[in-house]
Amino acid sequence: MVADPVLLQAVAELFPNGISRYAVGGLLVGLGTVLIYVGTGIPAGASTFLESTLSYVSDQSRFQRYVGSRDWRVVFTAGIVLGGLAFAATFQSGLVTSPLYEPGTTGQLYEVAGVTLWTTEIQPWRLFLGGILVGVGTRVGKGCTSGHGVCGVGSASKTSLVGVATFLTVAIGTAQVVAALGVSP
Amino acid sequence: MSADRHPLFKPLVFVGGITFGFGLGFSHMARPEVVVNFLLFDDLGLPFVMFGAAIVSGIAFALLPRVRDAAPLTGDPYERRLKPFDRNVLVGGAVFGVGWGLSGICPGAAYASLGVGNVTILWALGGMFVGAYAQGYWRSRTGARDAAAAGAD
Numbered sequence: 001m002v003a004d005p006v007l008l009q010a011v012a013e014l015f016p017n018g019i020s021r022y023a024v025g026g027l028l029v030g031l032g033t034v035l036i037y038v039g040t041g042i043p044a045g046a047s048t049f050l051e052s053t054l055s056y057v058s059d060q061s062r063f064q065r066y067v068g069s070r071d072w073r074v075v076f077t078a079g080i081v082l083g084g085l086a087f088a089a090t091f092q093s094g095l096v097t098s099p100l101y102e103p104g105t106t107g108q109l110y111e112v113a114g115v116t117l118w119t120t121e122i123q124p125w126r127l128f129l130g131g132i133l134v135g136v137g138t139r140v141g142k143g144c145t146s147g148h149g150v151c152g153v154g155s156a157s158k159t160s161l162v163g164v165a166t167f168l169t170v171a172i173g174t175a176q177v178v179a180a181l182g183v184s185p
Numbered sequence: 186m187s188a189d190r191h192p193l194f195k196p197l198v199f200v201g202g203i204t205f206g207f208g209l210g211f212s213h214m215a216r217p218e219v220v221v222n223f224l225l226f227d228d229l230g231l232p233f234v235m236f237g238a239a240i241v242s243g244i245a246f247a248l249l250p251r252v253r254d255a256a257p258l259t260g261d262p263y264e265r266r267l268k269p270f271d272r273n274v275l276v277g278g279a280v281f282g283v284g285w286g287l288s289g290i291c292p293g294a295a296y297a298s299l300g301v302g303n304v305t306i307l308w309a310l311g312g313m314f315v316g317a318y319a320q321g322y323w324r325s326r327t328g329a330r331d332a333a334a335a336g337a338d
Contacts, residue, residue, distance in 0.1 A: 022230035025212020026237025032205030034245040041256035046293030050317035062321035079202020084300020087210025106218035117302020130288020131312020141277020154243035159270040170282025175224035
């Protein structure tokens with residue numbers, strides 16, 4: 001059977017950067033989660049780090065409940081930062097290439113000590129205000145894109161599926177409104 | 186709980202975090218623009234990241250309880266730890282959605298974004314701590330009022 005070229009082109013327009021970098025990256029994110037789960041039985045999410053780390057500096061009861069996990073959550077987060085740097089030093093710097101990796105054209109590249117780094121063009125006020133809402137929402141809503149989206153969905157948790165459907169729908173609406181108001185980047 | 190943990194506990198969490206962060210970098214989820222482009226339907230790649238990761242973790246979550254009773258480094262049972270559903274999941278999810286749609290950034294991706302060199306992301310990380318502190322402060326207050334009757338979740 002020969003694929004319809006018009007249909008193929010329509011699909012290609014939905015995925016201007018292909019799908020392999022997304023799929024491979026997702027498998028690695030899942031693998032990181034699995035490594036921790038196999039060894040410890042913990043389905044690790046990324047957002048509890050915010051509250052658990054605040055327990056070092058605040059004695060509010062809400063944060064103190066995370067004292068037992070705060071040390072390893074700092075280690076997990078330091079690993080995530082370092083993993084991002086490892087990506088920057090290899091694929092982002094062009095030191096390693098793969099047909100599975102499509103570099104992309106967003107944001108600004110700059111170099112420090114031979115490593116190609118990347119920075120966003122999204123305006124700081126969007127990042128700060130969005131960050132505050134993410135900080136409130138992820139903690140009130142019991143999880144984020146990794147806790148609900150990866151671990152929760154992976155556990156077929158109804159709570160997480162509802163959580164993901166909620167934030168995905170609202171985020172799409174928000175981004176569309178923000179773009180319609182002419183905010184860019 | 187934390188003092189007598191296996192010596193390999195933190196090294197394993199560290200390696201898991203590196204793999205996790207590398208994946209976020211590789212998938213360009215550490216770039217807020219790419220997330221916003223998904224939300225505007227300009228590039229539909231993002232679900233391949235979230236569901237690709239969920240399928241991999243889902244296989245492990247389903248298989249391990251059949252293979253072993255407990256995790257080697259903690260002795261914790263491999264069990265489904267499901268979060269209870271209540272109104273907070275919807276309210277928090279909606280607030281998170283507004284923030285995610287406005288900024289294109291979520292916690293894990295923000296940490297990885299710092300790693301790929303995005304110093305501007307410190308605005309988002311600062312905002313997240315402000316937001317997490319504000320809700321914790323508020324809930325500690327309301328929690329202290331309700332604690333006598335309900336207890337902690």
